[in-house]
Amino acid sequence: MKLRFYILLVFICTFSFSVFAFVGLDNTHEILTYDTYEIFVDKKEPLRVHVSAEVRIKGDTLYMNPNCPNYDYPEGWTSFVKDLTITTLKGKPVSYEYVSKSKWVIEPNREEVLKLDYEVDLSFTKIRWDVGNEQAGFTDGKSVYTVSKALFIYSNMDSASMVSFNLPSQWNLAVPWNLMKDRNEYTFYVANRETLLENSLVYGDFHLEKIQHGAFQFTLALLGDARKDSELFNSILSKITRAYLKIFDKTPTSNYLVTMFYAALNDGESFNTSLTFTLKDPINEHNKIIWANQMAHELFHYWNSDLIIAENRTDRQWFSEGTAEYYANMTLIREGIIPESIFQNKVEKVLGLYQNYRGWREGKTSLLEAGKNKGVHRFLVYNGGWAVAMALDIEIIENSKGQKNLDDFMRSMFDKFSTTPYTYQDLVETASIVAGTDLTDFFAKYVEGTELLPLNEYLGKLGYTMLDIIYEAEMYLVKKSDDQLGLHDTWLRKKP
Ligand SMILES: [Zn+2]
Structure with a gap:
């Protein structure tokens, strides 16, 4: 089959991060090599995210995570990617073609690092997903929750990444990654591909709470009507976490994200270092056997599934x-x-x-x-x-x-x-x-x-x-x- 390549001319004058850098993690200094992803969100179009990335590559293929639980989108998460341009670091356009199953093939390439610019249309957060919106995204009009795999195009190299966010002032951000040392509060170090893609995040105006238990930090994100139930939710979550940390006393340093919003079904999804669940009925003291039990069940999987x-x-x-x-x-x-x-x-x-x-x-x-x-x-x-x-x-x-x-x-x-x-x-x-x-x-x-x-x-x-x-x-x-x-x-x- 003859491959047709589309030549895309682009002029990009955005700031480039060096992909080689010194970073300090846990007080040790080592040279790390990582991909960078800069994410821009504009207040006028909160569901349209611009991603500017520098990705190390070997070979000629770029990917998105192929697991998208919705038959309406046979091309998966790539259905939401718009206006992709690929260039060398010096700005020379690189032609590419989308081949099905969440893959792009680029022209024969000698560059070690490519620059990608694209938009992701997060309108899918507005529709109801049969499998449960915790597996895709959700918006209450003020904030946006999305699975992280919807945002990132990557190569076949399992690199660490630096992910940074440019959000309107006053907006909150909740991500399940550790802050990158010596950078601003919106820049995160992500150790590997799985941690980058098998996770979730929230931005916008929502209830955000950080809870520290030893080396284990919790970020709690409540969207929509769930915001007003933060006190009860937080007190129960803290009790359960403390109990689990007593069992697993060597839990590594982590920033674990728990997100909750109300939806049509009680459901939950445990990600790499995050957990999202949806509840049908408003929480109160009398229905804890349902919601607190569900939260406790999903949270336990962080240890017995993800860490063990x-x-x-x-x-x-x-x-x-x-x-x-x-x-x-x-x-x-x-x-x-x-x-x-x-x-x-x-x-x-x-x-x-x-x-x-x-x-x-x-x-x-x-x-x-x-x-x-x-x-x-x-x-x-x-x-x-x-x-x-x-x-x-x-x-x-x-x-x-x-x-x-x-x-x-x-x-x-x-x-x-x-x-x-x-x-x-x-x-x-x-x-x-x-x-x-x-x-x-x-x-x-x-x-x-x-x-x-x-x-x-x-x-x-x-x-x-x-x-x-x-x-x-x-x-x-x-x-x-x-x-x-x-x-x-x-x-x-x-x-x-
Ligand atoms: Zn389970």
Whole structure:
């Protein structure tokens, strides 16, 4: 096929950053090489963003992230890119052609760095996305939320980037990246391609709050009607974060962004160093089991998905979803965010569905295999993962005579596997080491195999009598008398 190249003449007189520079990060000085992206937003057209970039390149192809969850846009995020011009650093035009699937091919090129200028039309933030607007963008007319992959064109080199923003004065900016040392407050250092593209950001007039917990900094962004609920939202988010940081005491320095706005559905998306979720109903003290639980679940994925890395994506599903929901529920009760009665309802529901699905409906698929299709096997992946987390918590508490619990296992997984990915076998071994007993059989039966956990026994140890009708997915827990509570208080981490 004959390639047609369009020659574009451009005259650009914008300020160029040097792509080689000294920067100081964490008090060490090293020479870093990075791409630069300058983002300009004009008050008159807040949904039209101008990007001026200097990108290092090898070969002849430029890309955008191909994952766009909307069939109306078969060309994905490139559908929103307008007026792209490519030149050498000296301003010599470079011709290019767009080939499908979020790729541009440029003319044979000897330059190491190319200059790109383009506009991104963020009008898509105004429409409703079926998958949920947290996966694309949102605007309340005053501020704009967008996934970061909509903004950046990149080459095949996995470079670090410096991203800077030029916004109208008085506007706020919330991004999930660390400030670049010795630069202004709108210039950020982004360590790699994934952190650049798998994230989200907000600019404009919105509620912005920064919360510091040790090395972990939170930026909270609330848009639209959610702005007026900032106090309640913030107080609960702080409690949950503090609880998680106690478990993961070696959490690295990061600027984590949490964004929330109201939408048609309760939904959430966990990005590389950010989390966005949407809620259907206004938040209040009485519906915390819904919104605070959802927030706690998604936030836990920052540790168990993003920081604890798995070799195999499907193998880890029961573990990351199960523990995210387990820790969400447990943190809400342990921190006094929900009352025990609501917590008990939640446990009845989670385990009632697990028991029905595992013990009655689905006898062939193991929890481990269920990760291949977690939509279909939701009650194995989420509820089954939850049940295994509870059982492991009890196994560790019992075997260590109350000296250890599941938190120690999670901490150990984090300490061992935040740089090298873990395999399923690593997980089994780590659990066995923390429990001080060989748990190979336990995992063989309930995670690799299809046996139903003896829930009655485990719940008995936690001070509950279990009443159930398995084929109706019904379960009721009756709390035993005070002298028969067993591990109940230890399980809820109540101080003696
Ligand atoms: Zn999840």
